[in-house]
Amino acid sequence: MKNFDVIILGAGAAGLFCASLAGKRGLKTLVIDNGKKLGRKILMSGGGRCNFTNLYAEHSNYISTNPHFCKSALARYTQWDFIALVAKYNIPYHEKTLGQLFCDNSAQEIVDMLENECSLPNITIKLRNEVTEVEKTADGFLITANGIKVCTHSLVIATGGLSMPGLGATPIGYRLAEQFGHTIIPTRAALVPFTLHKPLLESLQVLSGVSVPATVTSADGTLFKENILFTHRGLSGPAILQISSYWNPGEYVSINLLPNLSITEFLANEKQQHPNQSLKNTLAKLLPRRLVEVFQEQGQIPECALKQLNHPQLEHLHDTLHQWQVQPNGTEGYRTAEVTLGGVDTHEISSKTMESQKISGLYFIGEVVDVTGWLGGYNFQWAWSSAAACAESLPQILVQQND
Structure with missing residues (x-):
């Protein structure tokens, strides 16, 4: 021996x-x-x-x-x-x-x-x-x-x-x-992609492969500012992988889709220059057009020209884009978890x-x-x-x- x-x-x-x-x-x-x-x-x-x-x-x-x-x-x-x-x-x-x-x-x-x-x-x-x-x-x-x-x-x-x-x-x-x-x-599983509930997943699947910069915050206030990636199963990308380590089943995560600007200030400036431009086309300057359309389909973004946008709609839009509340269905588990x-x-x-x-x-x-x-x-x-x-x-x- x-x-x-x-x-x-x-x-x-x-x-x-x-x-x-x-x-x-x-x-x-x-x-x-x-x-x-x-x-x-x-x-x-x-x-x-x-x-x-x-x-x-x-x-x-x-x-x-x-x-x-x-x-x-x-x-x-x-x-x-x-x-x-x-x-x-x-x-x-x-x-x-x-x-x-x-x-x-x-x-x-x-x-x-x-x-x-x-x-x-x-x-x-x-x-x-x-x-x-x-x-x-x-x-x-x-x-x-x-x-x-x-x-x-x-x-x-x-x-x-x-x-x-x-x-x-x-x-x-x-x-x-x-x-x-x-x-x-x-x-x-940690450092792992999120899966989403069926209704939201089906509406977002057309964005599979699209990446956008964001800040993602967990229920305990931990936040990461990096890209998120839409996938055919849900959400991934560095910010999502990071926050998954702080997420517990049933909790929501808050996603700021425009971490580098204020949508209120941006729209005020755009309204002055292009009052007749549609809100959808304006937001498409900042976000993938299909994502804007998904939010419209869900009633989160009104279909109107900038000059028609009222204050309650603007506040709701601010919350939608700066504090998008997503409740993951779960994660992809150990199969794809990094740790x-x-x-x-x-x-x-x-x-x-x-x-x-x-x-x-x-x-x-x-x-x-x-x-x-x-x-x-x-x-x-x-x-x-x-x-x-x-x-x-x-x-x-x-x-x-x-x-």
Whole structure:
């Protein structure tokens, strides 16, 4: 039976990065993953270009029932540290918007970088290995994968969440956490498109593929100013994905379709210059014509010339365009969600080492814990930072024995 200093379950962003750092410290490291490829989620992220971090990442960009938990790890391994690693490999990258950094070429370059960082003789990676049993022993843990048993002093759970099951996501991380007495904060899909109730969906489907700038506000007052995208299932786009993490079933979201101007002031100016112009044609200067027509069909926008627009109609129009109330039917779920909200309760994990406060030698990193970042590279940064915090704290039991 083979012994290891550390066994890491999961060959995603957090798992691979943790393995590379543990290996550099001389730890005999084994990575086990059920998939056929390394970093499957990395490869498809950012449209295949991997939004690997964000220039402005800080703890306020994360959702958790324990909001201060991520501070320590993020401060000790920052976005600048990972950017330096990317630069070391001469991987070209660019800032897209709002501090989001993407590879110029392909996400494969990030996976190749991590694989190269793991190409040390003391690091072993086993793919297509399904873990069927994990037992606590006097010295650590006994893991059974594909019928083979291996031992380790330290076990790192880096199995990710439930998002994108098509890429092999499973609940094994949560099951193992519960097995060892950890609390799981209820999970749900996050950074995910909304579906809409049938009447509204049918009227908006003609806009599928159309994107407009907007500010979207949740019931708790959280807001994001980015584009929204009309789809054949409902609403998507950056602002919608962001607000989905703050939305609860049954709630409305408020959408300002004209975040950069006041419709009242705009129409007052237009009325002076073109009093006989129809309201529909005027609004079509600002919004997709079909969207204006949908609002007209729903009785939200009157069919009249600008000179005929009265004050009550103007107030109603202001509310329609600046505070459009939409009640989602739900979300598209884990199938298209970028991340999983909730996870292993961080009140039961050390914020400095990522070690369980219940079981010595057990660690949790990345998406499996109750830390969920905003859209835009924040979740990858959490993967890097939590992995680094864990790796630097792992003890070198077997190395000392071998010495």
